[in-house]
Structures are given as structure tokens and as C-alpha cells.
Amino acid sequence: MIRRTTSGRRGSDRGGRRWGTACAVALLLPLAMGQSARADPDDDPQPPPPPPTSAEVLARTDGVAALLVRLQDLRHQEEQAEQQSTARDAELAARQGELDRANGRVAAEQQQVDASEAEAAQLAGDEYRGGGLSGIARFLLSFAPTGLLTEAGDLQERSRSEADVVHDVRDRRAALAALRDTARQARSGAELAAGQARAARTDAERQAADVQARLTTLDPAQRAQLDDREAALADQAQRQLLASGVLGTGGGPATPAAATAVTYAMAQIGKPYLWGGTGPDSYDCSGLTSKAWEAAGVPIPRTSQDQWAVLPRVPLDALRPGDLVIYFPDATHVGMYLGGGLMVNAPHTGAVVKVAPLAAMPVLGAVRPAP
Incomplete structure (x- = not known):
């Protein structure tokens, strides 16, 4: 189990879109270049400029660093309050x-x-x-x-x-x-x-109102810079996590129940985050994971804190698809591991269910709902 304390607590929507579309861009770019070459063989197509590195993005967005930290803190407080509210309702x-x-x-x-x-x-x-x-x-x-x-x-x-x-x-x-x-x-x-x-x-x-109020004060350029910085921080943390070797070779393929849970979670991609949401139209983080495992016939606790407290722990080097990754020292966020260093989660207010790098937030540990 590791704890990460990077300020990049959550993956942004833009960051999620980058991870979700990277493969599509990689496939379409050579095809487009090939078509251009065939259309005009005399042209000498120039390779596209390389994307900026995480360090370059972070240097360019230094001006919104404090703003991002404040926004992430508000989001964390909101999710902490939401999980407590859900627990009190139960x-x-x-x-x-x-x-x-x-x-x-x-x-x-x-x-x-x-x-x-x-x-x-x-x-x-x-x-x-x-x-x-x-x-x-x-x-x-x-x-x-x-x-x-x-x-x-x-x-x-x-x-x-x-x-x-x-x-x-x-x-x-x-x-x-x-x-x-x-x-x-x-x-x-x-x-x-x-x-x-x-x-x-x-x-x-x-x-939740505090988060929304903070977001409404930002202009489009600030929102774009926030998204860029958050994505760069998540990318930087992910590279460090993978380079550390802490994930190892993984715990093998998903069990049939875990595969069913993963399939359910992936089918919810694009649906909005809503605190207290348990589907089918919107979810909070633990609403997504609990409903996904319920679809697999395995009932688990409703909140991320109870999931962390009750379910069997599993080391990160033994992660396999369907396992739940718990985030923050107070266990207030959870995502479902997909393999390859990726997870699917319902991130926060204003975002949608999406695939994100495992290290998009500070990792507390992982649990496995079923043997």
C-alpha cells in the first residue's frame, strides 16, 4: 500500500479525454498523413510538433497553481461530506x-x-x-x-x-x-x-455549492489552464508510479464476476457525477463501484470508507481488473481498476464517469470485493 501526496488529486475532464482518445489519435494521425501524401506526392509533409511535456505544461500554468490546489481541496471536502452524508443515511x-x-x-x-x-x-x-x-x-x-x-x-x-x-x-x-x-x-x-x-x-x-460557485468565477482560459495543469500533474504522477515498479506484473486476469463488474462500470462512461447517485443516470464514486459489483451478484458496502474498512485488502502489485482502488488518507474516493495502470471512476461534481490513470489522485490502497 502506498500513499501519494502530489497536489494533482483528481484527473480533470480534459485529462480524462486525453487518456480516452490517445489511442484514437495515434491511429488516425498516420492514416491522415498517408492520405495527404497520396493526394500530392510532390509535397514534403512535415511531422506534427511533439506534444508539450508535463514539465512544459506545468511551467506554462504556474499562474493557476494555487487556484487548482484550492479547487481540489474544495472537491475533496465535498466528496468527504458526500460520503459522510451517504453513511448517515444508511x-x-x-x-x-x-x-x-x-x-x-x-x-x-x-x-x-x-x-x-x-x-x-x-x-x-x-x-x-x-x-x-x-x-x-x-x-x-x-x-x-x-x-x-x-x-x-x-x-x-x-x-x-x-x-x-x-x-x-x-x-x-x-x-x-x-x-x-x-x-x-x-x-x-x-x-x-x-x-x-x-x-x-x-x-x-x-x-457542492462552494465548488460550483468557484467554477463559475473562472473564464474559459482559466478553465483550460486548470484542465491542462491537472492533466499534467496526473501524467507526472502516473509516470512516477509506473517507474517505481510498485504495480508489478499484476494479479492476473479478471474473474468472471469481476469481468461483469468491469463491463457494467465501463457502460456508464459519460454519465454525470452526482453526489449520492447510484444510477442508472448518474453516479458518485462509490455508487458506481457498488452498483457495478451488485450487477455481478456481489453486494459490497455503499461508501468508499466502508469498502476500505470491510473488504479484503490487496497489494498494488497484485491488482487485477475489478479490484477497487481507494484514494486519499480518509478513503473518500474509489475507482475500479481496469489493468494497464488505468481505472474507471466517477470523479467529482461537474465531471462524468471516465477512464483515468491510476495515479490521478493520491492512492491509499486497494481492496478486492470477491476472492
């Missing part, structure tokens, strides 16, 4: 489920208490209608020997029944009180979780 759903189950048990036990109390009332009514005397008193006042024996047997049976009913009422009332206490605790937990969910959602919405 906690609220769990607490509400506990409350519903507790209330159901209270209702069922109340029915049992009502039935036991009705039976006790019936016995008391029978006793009263028998002359207002207790069974023991009637037994003692009986004179006929045969009636005495009969009354004794009836009293013994009745006494057992009355004792059973009394114990039953007492026990069921105690059980009902305990269940009501459990339900009160569940209600308190649900109310606390609801408050936390509302606060987390408000925080996430505020962070």
Missing part, C-alpha cells in the same frame, strides 16, 4: 428498521397481554357469579360428602388454572415493559441518526 435506515421491528414486537406482545388479561377477567367473573365467594370458601361450606369431593377436585383444577393465568399476565406485562423500553431506545437512536443525516446532507450540499 445509519438512519438501519435505526428506522430497528424501530419498526421493535414496534412490531410491542404490538404482538400487547395482543398477548390483552388475551391473558381477558382470560383473568373471565375467571374473576365466573368466581363472582358463583356467589361472590372464593373457591376456597365454597369448599369449606360444602356439607354433602360427595359434593365435597367434587368441589375439592374442581377447586384444585381451578386453582391451578388461576395461578397459571396470574403468572402469565405478570410475565407478559414484564416482557411488554422490556419491549417498550427497547422501542424507546430505538426511537431515540432513529431520531439521533435522522439529525446526523440532515446535518451531513446540509454540509454536503454546502460543499
Whole structure:
């Protein structure tokens, strides 16, 4: 596991488009040159100028460096708040489920208490209608020997029944009180979780608004420079990662389940990022990975932090397609590894699901949803 601290935290849309179209450009350029040569054999076609290096781009975009750092920080705060909001929503759903189950048990036990109390009332009514005397008193006042024996047997049976009913009422009332206490605790937990969910959602919405507000202050030239600088930083980090040999030769081909998850994730390319999104029209980072593995029949935790906490860890030199790469020290972003040092992810507000270099953000580690 490695941690990267380069300021290029996220791949930009422009960077993603460069990685996604590089192969197409490489294929089309020789073809276009060949057609030009055939059209006019006397011409001496000049080779296209080489693309600027990452160092050249970074030198040219020094003026927006601080702006990019601030924007990346806002994006990270937004995603951190979004993941917390999603986790709090899940906690609220769990607490509400506990409350519903507790209330159901209270209702069922109340029915049992009502039935036991009705039976006790019936016995008391029978006793009263028998002359207002207790069974023991009637037994003692009986004179006929045969009636005495009969009354004794009836009293013994009745006494057992009355004792059973009394114990039953007492026990069921105690059980009902305990269940009501459990339900009160569940209600308190649900109310606390609801408050936390509302606060987390408000925080996430505020962070998203901050990012959008920052973006609206930029002119097209600044946006282009930001995109160029972010792509150059990602390219620089990717080269360093590959040169370090930390990826090794990989962990082999994808399993059938992993291949299904990768296919699902790749089919979402171009769909917009939306915090809390789980498809089919938009996704956040962990919404994409959780839905992709769900499509493969493997349920995994909903948030990137829970995915990092729960799923088995895998070293970077054993990565194989379908594994999840977790980013930032607080595990607030996740992408799905594709092989060849690339991953697919839903990056941030204003971006779309896309393929990006593995090192586009600081890597925390990787996990594998299925053996």
C-alpha cells in the first residue's frame, strides 16, 4: 500500500479525454498523413510538433497553481461530506428498521397481554357469579360428602388454572415493559441518526455549492489552464508510479464476476457525477463501484470508507481488473481498476464517469470485493 501526496488529486475532464482518445489519435494521425501524401506526392509533409511535456505544461500554468490546489481541496471536502452524508443515511435506515421491528414486537406482545388479561377477567367473573365467594370458601361450606369431593377436585383444577393465568399476565406485562423500553431506545437512536443525516446532507450540499460557485468565477482560459495543469500533474504522477515498479506484473486476469463488474462500470462512461447517485443516470464514486459489483451478484458496502474498512485488502502489485482502488488518507474516493495502470471512476461534481490513470489522485490502497 502506498500513499501519494502530489497536489494533482483528481484527473480533470480534459485529462480524462486525453487518456480516452490517445489511442484514437495515434491511429488516425498516420492514416491522415498517408492520405495527404497520396493526394500530392510532390509535397514534403512535415511531422506534427511533439506534444508539450508535463514539465512544459506545468511551467506554462504556474499562474493557476494555487487556484487548482484550492479547487481540489474544495472537491475533496465535498466528496468527504458526500460520503459522510451517504453513511448517515444508511445509519438512519438501519435505526428506522430497528424501530419498526421493535414496534412490531410491542404490538404482538400487547395482543398477548390483552388475551391473558381477558382470560383473568373471565375467571374473576365466573368466581363472582358463583356467589361472590372464593373457591376456597365454597369448599369449606360444602356439607354433602360427595359434593365435597367434587368441589375439592374442581377447586384444585381451578386453582391451578388461576395461578397459571396470574403468572402469565405478570410475565407478559414484564416482557411488554422490556419491549417498550427497547422501542424507546430505538426511537431515540432513529431520531439521533435522522439529525446526523440532515446535518451531513446540509454540509454536503454546502460543499457542492462552494465548488460550483468557484467554477463559475473562472473564464474559459482559466478553465483550460486548470484542465491542462491537472492533466499534467496526473501524467507526472502516473509516470512516477509506473517507474517505481510498485504495480508489478499484476494479479492476473479478471474473474468472471469481476469481468461483469468491469463491463457494467465501463457502460456508464459519460454519465454525470452526482453526489449520492447510484444510477442508472448518474453516479458518485462509490455508487458506481457498488452498483457495478451488485450487477455481478456481489453486494459490497455503499461508501468508499466502508469498502476500505470491510473488504479484503490487496497489494498494488497484485491488482487485477475489478479490484477497487481507494484514494486519499480518509478513503473518500474509489475507482475500479481496469489493468494497464488505468481505472474507471466517477470523479467529482461537474465531471462524468471516465477512464483515468491510476495515479490521478493520491492512492491509499486497494481492496478486492470477491476472492
